[in-house]
Amino acid sequence: MEYIIRKMNEEDIKEVQKVAGTSWNHTYKDIIPIEVQEKFLRSAYSDEMMQRRLKHTLMYVVVVDGKIVGFANFSRVDDSGIAELFAIYIYPEYQGKGIGTSLLKEGINNLENVKEIYMNVEKDNNNGKTFYNSKGFEVVSHVDEDFDGYILKTIRMVLRV
Structure with missing residues (x-):
């Protein structure tokens, strides 16, 4: 499957x-109640x-x-070389095809002077934990x-770049 990764623009919102x-x-259908999910999504993705x-x-x-099938959101690197990965979300039917890995690499390649990337994953999000573990993220706290x-x-995780 061919895909293109590019910077998001306003028309993509x-x-x-x-x-x-x-x-x-x-991802969270059996983990987080739907009403909590919907409230979060209305706020975080308004x-x-x-x-x-x-x-x-x-x-x-x-x-x-x-068609946009996924996205990733990174914070910029601070003076100490630390960045945050806020999200890698991909339509379910496109997961497991290397897209998440490519998005992570794109972020790493464009975060100047990055030394560590932190992110959070829900304890029961087994697919997410497996993905991040396979990319070298390590647990730093619960x-x-x-x-x-x-x-x-x-679960708070870090990738040392």
């Missing part, structure tokens, strides 16, 4: 919001938040046959977070 919603609902992400972070989209009244079991 609606498609990226669809990818986020579909992949979140698929038009205003997407504009902010475009302005202040690095966002990449994956395009297959003219945290219980109040996620709109739902206790999320978060």
Whole structure:
């Protein structure tokens, strides 16, 4: 399968919001109650938040046959060489095809002077944990977070580049 990775632009916002919603609902259907998911998605992927992400972070989209099928969102590197991976979301039918790996590499290659990339994954998100472990991320902590009244079991991981 051929795909293109490019920087996200403003015209991509609606498609990226669809990818986020579909992949979140698929990934967390048996982990996080749907009403909690929907509230999070409305906030984290609102038009205003997407504009902010475009302005202040690095966002990449994956395009297959003219359609966005996934995206990744990285913070920029601070003075100590630390960056954050906020999201790699891909439509379920496109997962397991190397797209996530390519998105991660794209971010690493474009984060100047990066030494460490941190990210969070939910303890019961086995596909996510397997992916990040296979890419060399290591667990640094476990945290219980109040996620709109739902206790999320978060694993904090780091990739040393």
